[in-house]
Amino acid sequence: MDIGKRPGDTWQLIISRNWAAVSPAGFRMSYSDDVEGKKNADMWAKTGKDLEGNTEKDTAEHIPTYSELLKLAVENKSPLRERKVLSVFDFDDTIALTDSWIYVLKNGKEIKKLDPAQFAVYKPRPGETFDFRDFDKKLRNPRLIKQNAELLIKQLDKARRSARGTRKVTILTARRLGAPITSFFRSIGIDVYVVPLGSANPKDKADWIEKQIRKGYDTVYFMDDSPKNIRAVDNMLTRYPRVKSLTKLIR
Numbered sequence: 001m002d003i004g005k006r007p008g009d010t011w012q013l014i015i016s017r018n019w020a021a022v023s024p025a026g027f028r029m030s031y032s033d034d035v036e037g038k039k040n041a042d043m044w045a046k047t048g049k050d051l052e053g054n055t056e057k058d059t060a061e062h063i064p065t066y067s068e069l070l071k072l073a074v075e076n077k078s079p080l081r082e083r084k085v086l087s088v089f090d091f092d093d094t095i096a097l098t099d100s101w102i103y104v105l106k107n108g109k110e111i112k113k114l115d116p117a118q119f120a121v122y123k124p125r126p127g128e129t130f131d132f133r134d135f136d137k138k139l140r141n142p143r144l145i146k147q148n149a150e151l152l153i154k155q156l157d158k159a160r161r162s163a164r165g166t167r168k169v170t171i172l173t174a175r176r177l178g179a180p181i182t183s184f185f186r187s188i189g190i191d192v193y194v195v196p197l198g199s200a201n202p203k204d205k206a207d208w209i210e211k212q213i214r215k216g217y218d219t220v221y222f223m224d225d226s227p228k229n230i231r232a233v234d235n236m237l238t239r240y241p242r243v244k245s246l247t248k249l250i251r
């Protein structure tokens with residue numbers, strides 16, 4: 001179907017209460033209660049020109065109708081597309097607290113232990129390494145952080161209700177093993193995909209999210225209690241100005 005797409009045009013369909021087609025020339029049509037769209041539509045009806053004085057010929061050979069856009073969107077065979085949303089949650093001290101420690105080693109000797117919140121802001125001194133052995137075991141005394149867990153559940157519900165492949169919800173953890181987290185969630189009736197990075201390097205979280213952006217996710221939510229992780233992800237996102245994002249530091 002010809003929807004008036006000219007060579008070089010990229011059309012974007014935003015599927016929401018406000019339907020809109022946007023071309024690089026800035027021509028915009030809305031088919032909803034969007035105020036600007038309604039003004040434009042009224043002007044078209046009266047004068048055959050839009051608010052900027054463009055005639056139909058100035059803008060496109062053929063203007064898609066609402067039903068044409070809808071049909072194309074449903075068929076998903078068009079240059080139009082909907083946004084793909086990725087929601088990423090850290091686990092420890094973001095979704096839940098557990099009784100686990102990170103041990104600080106120097107020359108192979110344990111010199112102190114940190115809880116995940118302390119670890120999130122810890123600056124290691126030269127020669128120090130970490131031992132994450134507590135994080136490979138069954139979760140000890142897990143307690144959900146209610147308001148964040150509710151956000152996770154809300155995102156999971158949304159993903160379940162939306163079209164396949166348009167929403168992904170992930171737990172992204174520095175832990176080496178995902179199984180203790182997965183089985184904890186199962187025990188409370190939550191089914192969520194867990195990605196264990198096996199690395200506490202903030203760049204690895206940013207890299208994982210960047211890979212998803214390359215796969216087509218153009219809306220990103222990220223929640224973490226580590227300022228280092230938030231900074232790394234924010235930094236990466238500056239390279240993708242078209243990606244809508246919301247990063248949230250849990251305190």
Ligand SMILES: [Mg+2]
Nearest residue numbers: 090092093225
């Ligand atoms: Mg954490």
